[in-house]
Amino acid sequence: MITKEILKAEIDHIRDEYLEILYKIIKALESPTEAESHQTTSTEINEESEWHNFIQETYGSLAKFPIERGEQGIYEARETIE
Numbered sequence: 001m002i003t004k005e006i007l008k009a010e011i012d013h014i015r016d017e018y019l020e021i022l023y024k025i026i027k028a029l030e031s032p033t034e035a036e037s038h039q040t041t042s043t044e045i046n047e048e049s050e051w052h053n054f055i056q057e058t059y060g061s062l063a064k065f066p067i068e069r070g071e072q073g074i075y076e077a078r079e080t081i082e
Helices: 004-011 016-028 032-036 042-058
Strands: none
């Protein structure tokens, strides 16, 4: 029989890139009352998708006209701070 202690010990051996997936699996197996408190709301999903849409629409928009720094210019010489 597998115990929580065995599972906790095995988590230390999981590669970091799989931790988010493992977390989602654990959350999916929680009792419904606990899982409901952790669910993403439709507002959060909508805000996230709006942000992703914004990024998709604007990504690379300055590729043809990159931002460039102009010449430094000549400034008057001031007293040195001592």
